[in-house]
Amino acid sequence: MLNPAWKDGLYCDLSEAKVSIEDRGYLLGDGVYEVIRIYNRKPFSLTAHLDRLERSASAIRLDVPYTKDELEAVIFELIGKSCYANGYIYMQLTRGSAKRDHLFPADAEPTLVMYTRELPPLPVIDSVNPAGCITVPDERWLNCYIKSINLLPNLLARQKAYESGSIEALFYRPGGLLTEGTRSNLFAVFDGVVYTHPATNLILAGITREIVIDLMQKLALPFKEEVILLEDISKASEVWITSTTLEVQPINSIDGNVLDHASPGKICMMLMKEFRNLAAED
Ligand SMILES: Cc1ncc(COP(=O)(O)O)c(C=O)c1O
Secondary structure, eight states: OOSEEEETTEEEEGGGOOOOTTBHHHHHOOEEEEEEEEETTEESSHHHHHHHHHHHHHHTTOOOSSOHHHHHHHHHHHHHHOOOSSEEEEEEEESOBOSSOSSOOSSOOOEEEEEEEEOOOOOOGGGOOOEEEEEEEOOSOSOTTSOBSOOHHHHHHHHHHHHTTOSEEEEEETTTEEEEESSSEEEEEETTEEEEOOSSTTSOOOHHHHHHHHHHHHTTOOEEEOOEETTTGGGOSEEEEEETTTEEEEEEEETTEEOSSOSSOHHHHHHHHHHHHHHHHO
């Protein structure tokens, strides 16, 4: 199969997988999702992703209809059926298919779909290009800790970033409090200390963010989970963003202003290397 997919116990190619038009994910955005990286035919940080899926589902009052062991078995089978070494698994859980109504359906079964797609491996560390970000007001809701399939504010901001030649849009709340990117978490270094937004309801606590925090602990790098201010970001000595697909991505300009430091900086470079080692070992 080119891109193996799974739905309700059955495997097929992604091109043949089908979901009802009345699925509440399609009609109402009533669902949650996960993206898991495959490195060298193995899922990366699988348990952390499955735990987050369960947390997101529980936050929208939905039960994951399979045990973690069952989900793991499907994921390994999907990877086994795929023909590429590096890619990702997409998982989406919705409240199921029912006549359109805001109220939860009494008898609908949740829909769970999973599929894999290929991703080219990232360039070798020395060829990772630093990139720019723009900043935009954070117009999302206050439950960003849920990995919801409702992504319109993220999509609009990401498109704006793309059209201005930037890799990411960073959200800020009133008062200039930077939260995170449309699909990534933000880190910045001030006076040798790494800062990132605390894992509150205002951000999605990324699995990559957690791994980078663990690496910083292991390397005894000083860090604080504290808010970064928009007015301060240009004074940072290093800035980077993290995500499952970007890993650790150095940032060299914000809103078109080139940051006054070498990018990637020393700490970012160290974390990029350590992250790669971990992905290779895992
Ligand atoms: C809003 C948001 N923040 C952060 C992240 C990074 O999360 P992870 O490292 O688990 O990919 C994502 C990933 O999609 C995201 O959508």
